[in-house]
Amino acid sequence: MSNDVTENPGATEVTDVAVAPPLSQRARSFAFAAIPYAVAVLAAFVVVGIIITALGHDPTEAFRAVLTNSFRNQTGFVQTLHKWAPLTLLSLAFAIPLGAGRFNIGGEGQMILGTVGAAAVGITMSELPMVILLPLVILVGILAGAVWAAISAWLMESFKINEILSTVLLNFVSFEVLDYVASVVWSDPGAGGAVTLPVGEGAVLPGIGRPPMHTGVLIVVLVSVVAAVMAKRSVAGFELRAVGLNERASRLHGIRTGRVAVTSMVVAGALAGLAGAIEVAGVHQRTLEGVQSNFLLLGIIIGLIARGSLTAVPFVAFGIAVLEVGAGSMQRVSGAPVEIVLILEGLILLFLLMSDVATERFRRARASRAAKGALA
Amino acid sequence: GCGGSDDPEASTGDGDGGGDKQVIAAIFSGPTNDADYNAIGLRALKAAESAGAEISFSEKVAVTDVEARLTEAVGDGATVVWTHGSQFYDATAKVAKNNPDVNFIAEYDGLPKDQPANVWTIDRQFHLGFYGMGVFATKLSKTGTIGYVGGLSLPFSMAEVHAMEQAIEDSGAKATIKPVWTGDFNDAAKAQQFTTQLLGQGADVIVGSLNVGSTGTFQAFEGRPAGDGWVTAKYTDKSAAAGEHYAGSLVYDFDKPLAEVLGKIGGGEEKGNYLLGFDTGVTIEMSDSVPADAKAAVDKAMEDVKSGAVKVELNTAKIG
Amino acid sequence: MSGIRKTFGPVVALDGVDFTVAEREIHGLLGGNGAGKTTLMNVLYGLYAPDSGTVSVDDREVEIRSPRDAIAHGIGMVHQNFLQVDVFTVAENIVLGTDSSTLTAADGSSQTPAQRITELSERFGLTVDPSARVADLPVGVRQRVEILKALYRGARILVLDEPTTNLTPQEVDDLFSSMRAIVDDGMSVVLITHKIRETMEVCDRMTIMRDGRWITTVDKADTTADDLAATMIGEVAGGDAEAAALAEAAQVALGEEELGEATLTHALPGAQKAPSGGAAAGTVTHTPARVTVRGLTVAGSGGKPLVDDVSLSLRPGEILGIAGVAGNGQGELAEALTGTRTATGSLVVDGEELVGRPTATWLRRGVVYVPEDRQRDGILPGAGITENLVLGSHRTRSRAGMINWRAARSEAVEAIKEFNVKTPSAATPCGQLSGGNIQRVILARAFAHEPTLLLLHNPTRGLDIRSTQFVYDRVRRAAADGCVVIVISEDLDEVLALADRVTVAYSGRLVGEFARGEANPYDLGRLMTGVGA
Amino acid sequence: MTEFLTLTITAMVPFLFVAQGTMLSGRAGIFNVAQEGLMLLGAAVGYLVSLKMGGNVVGLIVAALAGAVVGFILSWATTSLRLDQFVVGLALFFLAGGTASLLYRIVIGDDEPPRIKPLPDLVLGQDAMVFVAIGLSVFLWWWLYRTDAGMRLRSVGENPKAADSLGINVARTRMWAGTVGAALMAVGGAYLPMVFSGVYADGIVAGRGWLAIALAFFGGWRPQFILAGAAFFAAMDVLAQRAQVSGIGIPHQFVSMLPYLATLLVMVFALRWALVPQFLGKNYDRESRIVG
Numbered sequence A: 001m002s003n004d005v006t007e008n009p010g011a012t013e014v015t016d017v018a019v020a021p022p023l024s025q026r027a028r029s030f031a032f033a034a035i036p037y038a039v040a041v042l043a044a045f046v047v048v049g050i051i052i053t054a055l056g057h058d059p060t061e062a063f064r065a066v067l068t069n070s071f072r073n074q075t076g077f078v079q080t081l082h083k084w085a086p087l088t089l090l091s092l093a094f095a096i097p098l099g100a101g102r103f104n105i106g107g108e109g110q111m112i113l114g115t116v117g118a119a120a121v122g123i124t125m126s127e128l129p130m131v132i133l134l135p136l137v138i139l140v141g142i143l144a145g146a147v148w149a150a151i152s153a154w155l156m157e158s159f160k161i162n163e164i165l166s167t168v169l170l171n172f173v174s175f176e177v178l179d180y181v182a183s184v185v186w187s188d189p190g191a192g193g194a195v196t197l198p199v200g201e202g203a204v205l206p207g208i209g210r211p212p213m214h215t216g217v218l219i220v221v222l223v224s225v226v227a228a229v230m231a232k233r234s235v236a237g238f239e240l241r242a243v244g245l246n247e248r249a250s251r252l253h254g255i256r257t258g259r260v261a262v263t264s265m266v267v268a269g270a271l272a273g274l275a276g277a278i279e280v281a282g283v284h285q286r287t288l289e290g291v292q293s294n295f296l297l298l299g300i301i302i303g304l305i306a307r308g309s310l311t312a313v314p315f316v317a318f319g320i321a322v323l324e325v326g327a328g329s330m331q332r333v334s335g336a337p338v339e340i341v342l343i344l345e346g347l348i349l350l351f352l353l354m355s356d357v358a359t360e361r362f363r364r365a366r367a368s369r370a371a372k373g374a375l376a
Numbered sequence B: 001g002c003g004g005s006d007d008p009e010a011s012t013g014d015g016d017g018g019g020d021k022q023v024i025a026a027i028f029s030g031p032t033n034d035a036d037y038n039a040i041g042l043r044a045l046k047a048a049e050s051a052g053a054e055i056s057f058s059e060k061v062a063v064t065d066v067e068a069r070l071t072e073a074v075g076d077g078a079t080v081v082w083t084h085g086s087q088f089y090d091a092t093a094k095v096a097k098n099n100p101d102v103n104f105i106a107e108y109d110g111l112p113k114d115q116p117a118n119v120w121t122i123d124r125q126f127h128l129g130f131y132g133m134g135v136f137a138t139k140l141s142k143t144g145t146i147g148y149v150g151g152l153s154l155p156f157s158m159a160e161v162h163a164m165e166q167a168i169e170d171s172g173a174k175a176t177i178k179p180v181w182t183g184d185f186n187d188a189a190k191a192q193q194f195t196t197q198l199l200g201q202g203a204d205v206i207v208g209s210l211n212v213g214s215t216g217t218f219q220a221f222e223g224r225p226a227g228d229g230w231v232t233a234k235y236t237d238k239s240a241a242a243g244e245h246y247a248g249s250l251v252y253d254f255d256k257p258l259a260e261v262l263g264k265i266g267g268g269e270e271k272g273n274y275l276l277g278f279d280t281g282v283t284i285e286m287s288d289s290v291p292a293d294a295k296a297a298v299d300k301a302m303e304d305v306k307s308g309a310v311k312v313e314l315n316t317a318k319i320g
Numbered sequence C: 001m002s003g004i005r006k007t008f009g010p011v012v013a014l015d016g017v018d019f020t021v022a023e024r025e026i027h028g029l030l031g032g033n034g035a036g037k038t039t040l041m042n043v044l045y046g047l048y049a050p051d052s053g054t055v056s057v058d059d060r061e062v063e064i065r066s067p068r069d070a071i072a073h074g075i076g077m078v079h080q081n082f083l084q085v086d087v088f089t090v091a092e093n094i095v096l097g098t099d100s101s102t103l104t105a106a107d108g109s110s111q112t113p114a115q116r117i118t119e120l121s122e123r124f125g126l127t128v129d130p131s132a133r134v135a136d137l138p139v140g141v142r143q144r145v146e147i148l149k150a151l152y153r154g155a156r157i158l159v160l161d162e163p164t165t166n167l168t169p170q171e172v173d174d175l176f177s178s179m180r181a182i183v184d185d186g187m188s189v190v191l192i193t194h195k196i197r198e199t200m201e202v203c204d205r206m207t208i209m210r211d212g213r214w215i216t217t218v219d220k221a222d223t224t225a226d227d228l229a230a231t232m233i234g235e236v237a238g239g240d241a242e243a244a245a246l247a248e249a250a251q252v253a254l255g256e257e258e259l260g261e262a263t264l265t266h267a268l269p270g271a272q273k274a275p276s277g278g279a280a281a282g283t284v285t286h287t288p289a290r291v292t293v294r295g296l297t298v299a300g301s302g303g304k305p306l307v308d309d310v311s312l313s314l315r316p317g318e319i320l321g322i323a324g325v326a327g328n329g330q331g332e333l334a335e336a337l338t339g340t341r342t343a344t345g346s347l348v349v350d351g352e353e354l355v356g357r358p359t360a361t362w363l364r365r366g367v368v369y370v371p372e373d374r375q376r377d378g379i380l381p382g383a384g385i386t387e388n389l390v391l392g393s394h395r396t397r398s399r400a401g402m403i404n405w406r407a408a409r410s411e412a413v414e415a416i417k418e419f420n421v422k423t424p425s426a427a428t429p430c431g432q433l434s435g436g437n438i439q440r441v442i443l444a445r446a447f448a449h450e451p452t453l454l455l456l457h458n459p460t461r462g463l464d465i466r467s468t469q470f471v472y473d474r475v476r477r478a479a480a481d482g483c484v485v486i487v488i489s490e491d492l493d494e495v496l497a498l499a500d501r502v503t504v505a506y507s508g509r510l511v512g513e514f515a516r517g518e519a520n521p522y523d524l525g526r527l528m529t530g531v532g533a
Numbered sequence D: 001m002t003e004f005l006t007l008t009i010t011a012m013v014p015f016l017f018v019a020q021g022t023m024l025s026g027r028a029g030i031f032n033v034a035q036e037g038l039m040l041l042g043a044a045v046g047y048l049v050s051l052k053m054g055g056n057v058v059g060l061i062v063a064a065l066a067g068a069v070v071g072f073i074l075s076w077a078t079t080s081l082r083l084d085q086f087v088v089g090l091a092l093f094f095l096a097g098g099t100a101s102l103l104y105r106i107v108i109g110d111d112e113p114p115r116i117k118p119l120p121d122l123v124l125g126q127d128a129m130v131f132v133a134i135g136l137s138v139f140l141w142w143w144l145y146r147t148d149a150g151m152r153l154r155s156v157g158e159n160p161k162a163a164d165s166l167g168i169n170v171a172r173t174r175m176w177a178g179t180v181g182a183a184l185m186a187v188g189g190a191y192l193p194m195v196f197s198g199v200y201a202d203g204i205v206a207g208r209g210w211l212a213i214a215l216a217f218f219g220g221w222r223p224q225f226i227l228a229g230a231a232f233f234a235a236m237d238v239l240a241q242r243a244q245v246s247g248i249g250i251p252h253q254f255v256s257m258l259p260y261l262a263t264l265l266v267m268v269f270a271l272r273w274a275l276v277p278q279f280l281g282k283n284y285d286r287e288s289r290i291v292g
């Protein structure tokens, strides 16, 4: 058979270390990919619209809120970015170990420890000047998250304890830790919730613009660029994926599989911890019960929708952030019950995946037709 | 059961609600159909609506999202923003600073430091109410062991327990309080398990300081003969759900407080602290099955606190 | 089967193939790697849905949508890589999917699964321990389990996809006698193999495929091994030259060390024995050793070590052949010699001690390992060919921790051309390739490393004649460049064809040693079975 | 002591239903992660039906059916469409959770919800579902390891290609295993209002679904160990509460960590039973040569 080896028209794998198709192609396939997603979102809106109308509310108002809230004004956009930052970090914290075939479900625990560490420094050393305190706060947050993840990694390597089990359980432990810190150690007496005292002035990330966007967003931009490049080009990125694809073969070819897996978990923890530190230093100026929000689940979803491609993560994360910010204001604007938001998000996810299948089948059909054509 | 929508474009976001129609946006922490803290919030809001204000609200708002909700509400032209629940105070104060020409009503347990000029606080003073509950429980208890079931071990929760202890002291009885915290105001299952254990440990009066979780405390009494132990609740009258061991509830009402604060704001008084107490909408509602002497004692306690004959100390010192 | 066509995306795996198996015959299915043998049989077994074409059983056209249908029509298949549930026992694997309660023996009396299994294994000489966990079994036995699975379901047409590749010579003989017993029972067998000797030994008819097309079907009576070899290799376009080039591999395929030459010369005019390895000519005999192994030992779970005090001294350009029956510690030895398994003792390459160093270091010193189990140890199935070619050298080739994928990609394209890997693109996931093509990728990677010590374990297993010859040539070229080569193979012919020096692995030790030429199959055979030792 | 046992057993029941449901789907290769949502749905439906149509039994049945529907969607989307099991699971978690509180809002509105009758005690002060849950665990053990069908199910989770090549319908097996598993999860949720709270509330599940997943791993995806594991976990939980009620000096936050830490500690010594189905969470594509 003829070895007509092309530089891969339309690589099947959408992963970082897979050979990337030429730019023009990527651009075209990008546009091509956009359509079904739009359709999927639309379909979800239609279904939910019917429900909302049936409940006697105005769907158009609701959807206007969901779609435009992020872009209507400065405020909406800043909010979106503030959501985007932790979402991106937590989905990286899921996607990186996933590359090595490990499931880190502990993102929220690691993030919580990050906030605790950051708050601890920010509160106890509140007198320090910003140049020292702020970096310290961020650093300690990162470390705290990394250590928390390292526990799971250690249990995984040394005792073969499944990481899903350990991370889930450690999440629950971290809730108690947070509860203790926020309602006992540095509890704010006036607060009606488990909330710590505010951190010192020097521990607050400076803001940009009006309304201020905290500079944590820039840190996250930097991090996601580095992550994407590392995954695409670096040895570490390659070894990570190799371990995920075939652990034995990797070890036989000189990859320290155990070390790679452990490192991926610890790095994930560090990123989640950074997310925590940024929430403290950028958004809340303190840590508090529920600071982890639903970032873990959304992070997992983002990571999986991006099919583990660290390059895609920030973009998917932005889409989800827009949805989240918009959905949040939906009720106040339209009066539709708040549960609708969950239903809408669930449907959008389902339909997005289904549209993926649809396009895939369509592409395959086209390919085989092309092949037949070539034969004739 | 949801708020009527207001058309943001129509209402201009022009500042102090002085004179013209107030556009109120409220933030609730849980579902407004919880027949509990959020329900009374919505009731107050609806009352304001029938008094002529224009309303909208968001429910089930997490503390992490409240700032976003607030800024949006302001952006959509609300002239008065009310956050129902003191966990929202910090975010409210923060947004208030950034929007000086909008009025804010927040809740806070105590007097906040550097309260912005456009913020009213409602101080819930739970310790006052729980002094009454302390008297109530002491009267009801035969075994002299009183169980207190809280959610998160927050300062206000500590204050409640200390107030009850003060009540026991003042009454000279030798009852003891076993306080427990389920870790979640809305986890009824945990509440049921804790209550069962408290009852097992000899407590015969359970004072609940929960939200939706309170149903768990009632459930724990299932299968016990009437009169064998009492359970009390907080925020709303729960007689319908509680069953025959229900002794009563420390009921809070925000209709009057909200109306009065809105009135003051309308009158141009943009900053202040509204104190909740037995004189302003707080009462202990008792079921008919409660013995008369207990009723009397509680009524007296409420009077004393109101009149100031009894000074209830606000003590948030840690317990267990 | 007639007019079967099957495509995978751009790949045309089968292009209108006709294939007929008669009753009571063993039908050989031959063809190069990627010819479409496995695919054709997967279609027959209902695992792949053909794009077009029809299947008839007993002259009745049938539709086979899934293996369930295939089984219903009395078709059984033993797959190229076993399909077994590792955690299940032999018995469980065999009865899986059947109704164990309602079994009836030949005489109509009811029967327990255990009884049926023992009955079958006795009748066809397929001895197994029904209560053993398949994960713990040697490949030979797992092979029998696969066949029993088919027989247990009353298969009348049994497909064996390269069953002999993982078997020791004895096991092959056992298998063949079992196959005989099976056809004598009135069934038919399709045997996929690359070894002409085997086909000539057991098959009644053979069909040859090439590039997804049917080439010819011949009776054993009207053909000779050499004709087959010729047809498999294809139209000898290059005439004598190419024929000569392939002669040796053809011989190994024919398994006729002595006759080979004579017979082949008239089959493929101009063929003569290819020159043997660089070091053989005795010229370099006195050059100092490049690789020295002293007392290399791998501890076993029990008292007995898996690799027992192995010592070797190898000169540059030398090719050492290690013959032996599978299961004598070859795998462990190979891993110990390549630093992929913890071992004690000493292994010095170019004066540097490597034992105890991480695998990466071994690789950096040019120690290259071509493992026996490709799917499991050789490739990243989900990754493209480019990534698979980079694997192992990814650290050495990186600059500042970054890999230049553009360069890697063009190298890959080159390698694919050079090693004749049949693939639609350099990004095609390696796991999609046919068994033989996967091996070519692995070899391409191995030779790209410019190895100092090259260890190949059953390197040509499952390769067609062309590829086999290709491997031999590359091995010799590497040796000529001064690389030390160790070939561990259960195929005696292969060892004899390649090695300058031959030794035998027996229960973890290396016994006996013969220089090229002195080695005769019979002495080796005795050592391999532990008689001579 | 008997009180301790009673509390433990009752606390164990919901975990048992959900973890066994997770196990059943998982052994067929479907990794359901919608537990939290399924429990909410089960709780809401169970409560509303018991309230309006009277009778817990009806409530439990309808809850199971509701769960089955969700489970079927999950199984269908992951077998027929081969969608990512995790994402679909999480999407259904959102959908089910949202639907639960929406149903509750529609039926109950803003009124104060009345408590439904608790499950009546059968014997030994235990309600019927306790025995159902334990019986179910025993049955599942027997069925999985002692019947042909059970073996088929396990083979599908261990090596679907092998199962397929023996004529086992991988898709169908996964379909019903995923469906029944989800139904069990919903039942576990329905148990909450019927025993612990008497009413439905959005906060009623409070993370128990995630813990059930942990328990499935804790029990090595084997019914008998899951039974033991759930009992152990519940006991630790009740013990922690007892410690707080008795007022030992330690802050309750630390006491509450006991069940989680104890579970991890046990796992450290549990290497042998800590197995996971080979194809857990992996979709099967007959014509692909790449596993997983």
Ligand SMILES: Nc1ncnc2c1ncn2[C@@H]1O[C@H](COP(=O)(O)OP(=O)(O)OP(=O)(O)O)[C@@H](O)[C@H]1O
Pocket: A251, A254, A255, A256, A257, A258, A259, A260, C339, C340, C341, C342, C343, C355, C356, C357, C358, C359, C360
């Ligand atoms: N110090 C050593 N002594 C003997 N053998 C070793 C030594 N270090 C590694 N090996 C062998 O080489 C193999 C590969 O080693 P390497 O450490 O690179 O991989 P790994 O052990 O999987 O990595 P990690 O140690 O990070 O888990 C090991 O599995 C081990 O069998």
Ligand SMILES: Nc1ncnc2c1ncn2[C@@H]1O[C@H](COP(=O)(O)OP(=O)(O)OP(=O)(O)O)[C@@H](O)[C@H]1O
Pocket: C008, C011, C012, C013, C031, C032, C033, C034, C035, C036, C037, C038, C039, C040, C080, C422, C423, C432, C433, C434, C435, C436, C437, C462, D287, D288, D289
């Ligand atoms: N599932 C699949 N997906 C993609 N391509 C496939 C698949 N199965 C087979 N192919 C392609 O079809 C062609 C024929 O493969 P097949 O395995 O039938 O060859 P073969 O004759 O068995 O070769 P070998 O002797 O090496 O096993 C190859 O090019 C292979 O890459």
Ligand SMILES: [Mg+2]
Pocket: A258
């Ligand atoms: Mg190691």
Ligand SMILES: [Mg+2]
Pocket: C037, C038, C039, C080, C161, C434, C435
């Ligand atoms: Mg093949």
